[in-house]
Amino acid sequence: MPSNTTKNAAKKNAAKKNAAKKSAAKKAPKKQSAAKKNAPNQTSKKQTAEQTAKNTTGPSDRPSDSATHQTAGDGVATMTTQQGVAIADDQNSLTVGTRGPVSLEDFQLREKLFHFDHERIPERVVHARGYGAKGYFESYDDQSQLTAAAPFSEAGKRTEVFVRFSTVAGSAGSPDLARDTRGFAVKFYTDAGNWDLVGNNIPVFFIQDAMKFPDLVHSVKPEPDRGFPQAQSAHDNFWDFVSLMPESMHHLMWVMSDRGIPRSFRMMEGFGVHTFRFVTASGESSYVKFHWKPKLGVQSVVWNEAVKINGADPDFHRRDLWNAIEAGDYPEWELGVQVFDDAFADEFDFDILDATKLIPEELVPVTPLGRMVLDQRVDNFFAETEQVAFCTQNVIPGIDFTNDPLLAGRNFSYLDTQLKRLGSPNFTHLPVNAPRCPVAHFQQDGHMAMQSLSGRANYEPNSWGDDGGPRENPDTGYRSFPAEEGGEKRKLRPESFADHYSQARMFYRSQTEIEQQHIADAIVFELSKVETHAIRTRIVASLLNVDNDLAQQVADGLGIDEMPDPLEPEATPIDVATSPALSMLADDLESFAGRRLGVLVSNGADAKTLRMLRKAAEAEGMMVELVAATREGVSDSDGNSLQIAEKIDGGPSVLFDAVAVVTTEEGASKLAAMPPARDFVSDAHAHGKFVAHVGAAAAIFDSAGVDTGAAGYTSLDGSRKNADAFIESCRSVRAWDRSTD
DSSP states (O other), rough: OOOOOOOHHHHHHHHHHHHHHHHHHHHSSSOOOHHHHHHOOTOOOOOOHHHHHHHHOTTTTOOSSSSSOOOOOTTTTOOOTTOOOOSSSOOOBBSSSTOOOOOOTTHHOOOHHHHHOOOOOOOOOSSOOOOEEEEEEESSSSOTTTTTOGGGTTTTTTEEEEEEEEEESSSSTOTTTTOOOEEEEEEEBTTTEEEEEEEEESSSSSOGGGGGGHHHHHHSSSSSTTTTTTTTSSSSHHHHHHHHOOOOOGHHHHHHHHGGSSSSGGGHHHHSOOOOOEEOOOEEEEEEEEEEETTTOOOOOOHHHHHHHHHTTTTTTHHHHHHHHTTTTEEEEEEEEEEOHHHHHHEEEEEETTTTHHHOOSSOOEEEEEEEEEEOOSOOIIIITTOOOTTTTOOOTEEEOOOHHHHHHHHHHHHHHHHHHHSSSSOOOOOOOSOOOOOOOOOOOOOOOOOOOOOOSSSSSOOOOGGGGOOOOTTTOOOOOOOOOOOOOOOOOGGOOOOOHHHHHHHHHHHHHHHHHOOOOOOOHHHHHHHHHHHHHHHHHTTTTTTTTHHHHHHHHTOOOOOOOOOOOOHHEEEEEEEEOSSSSOOSSSSOOOOOOEEETTTTTTHHHHHHHHHHHHHHHOEEEEESSSSOOOOTSOOOOOOOOGGGGGOOOGOSEEEEHHHHHHHHHHHHHHHHHHHHHHHHTTOOOEEEEEEEGGHHHHHHHHOOSSTTTTOOSHHHHHHHHHHHGGGGGOOHHHHHH
């Protein structure tokens, strides 16, 4: 231990050093603070908001510190607390001394952290991953002979809508291209109240009765002991459940098809799933099923492509919808209905109340009613897309329910969902959920009430006359269709719900050979992730009731040598006529509009070829994006600087619907040495995409082992005719002959 004498000497030396520092500080000229150095001259021109945001300006008495202070003024608003108090410093907490403790009286810090800690609300149990947009629905004609519903009351009538697309199983942070059913929910803000058409991109569902919905969702979610897999059905719990629930087989065929991995929300059909009623003003009723048909046609990706898209851009569907609206290429769907009566329902082979069944369009054609156009992005994702509350029970006069047991359960459940997520029965006060028509009722108070009653009347009947508030209106009020019902109250399934395989068979056999192969491949992939042998064999046994060849392909793909006996069906499957309308590939697209053409270029790429290719693509309504080794410093053969959208490392061909390669020989040689450039052409080849190329780019294809003489390749010669021929070939979507070689 040091002696006291040593300690005293050290203290004296330290005091001398401190005194010397203070003396030097007094003699030295004061350094101008960073804030004062950057302060604008009072006589300078008015700064723009952008310039002001960049400057670190502030009042003269601000202490110099290391934080960046961006200040108000010259058109930049003053920041305030939630109580409206102006904030002087948003960079530092209030402390006692420069390096002292933070003061508890710093109410600005407390408020900022408090709000941040409570920003998140519970995500949806299902459909958590979603994206929204706004627009309008426009009726083609007066449909009063079919329904009294307000959106269809006159030709040309427009109704404001909000649409939310979603996946079902994954969490809010899961990728867009998971194999899954997609939600397709539309809120109509009609002049008779809000109508929510809450559907999917698949016209049938996994289950017939809402009693099994919690079990279905539990099975497909991450397994509870391990917390994975996320946004995937390829695990034991899900396939165990569906192997024991034959009613799921029809929906399985759909979700294992390419419908389960759509190319875009804009290229996806939508369905109301259930059978509803249309009711006229005179009380006449007919049954209806709702269909959304995309203007751009229906298109999907292939599985290997989906996996790579999820890695390259997990927000692929979101970005696609955002960019389309931003570019003025507004997504559009046609709303149609299948209309039928009791006579058809009685003669139909299946029960119209069974949500696992559809009505083939060849039997009941879809009648177009109008079009929906999404021409506005949301202003705030959380306030609108996350807080929008869809409820199947939200119907308006002219639309009514049927006795579909799954629909009844959804009607019952959705209000609880909104209360849990949004925290209050007053969620209809939120702008995205608020009706656009007048609202008048006696419902009051509750958590976060933003509207209040005036006057003393908060009940009815009352005797307060004109001050008594709203009253019921028998003339315009909603009336349920007076269907006659009767029978014993029992827990059972009707026998008419018992056939679980005939429509699954119809769907599978309505697909093209390529689509059938994709279904088999998808089932094999999913079951290859299942660890339990008994589950795999039960699925194969169930598939034998759908199609023997399909069951054999799956068994072969899994290496099952001994085929199991077919699962005993509740009702003997029947062969029904195939439905060509169920195939996505039966017909080519009329146009390749709305798609993306990715062009891999190098410095010095032929200017005329690029110009002709762009003109042909844009004439078709396509978007053209250039990909190169660098984002900057790339010019064409005329010396024009090229705007590069993606660096090759981040712009793989999976992000595009068709690709082209326009380089010089030197540029091709350099790109050929880059693995991402080789992947660009090899993936496009493997995925069956149409590819245009110049002869100078041969080195890239050679290095990737790709034969440009295969189907789907077009050699560009700089002419418009040649470019047009390439774009026209793209309407076939894929060169399937090549992808299946």
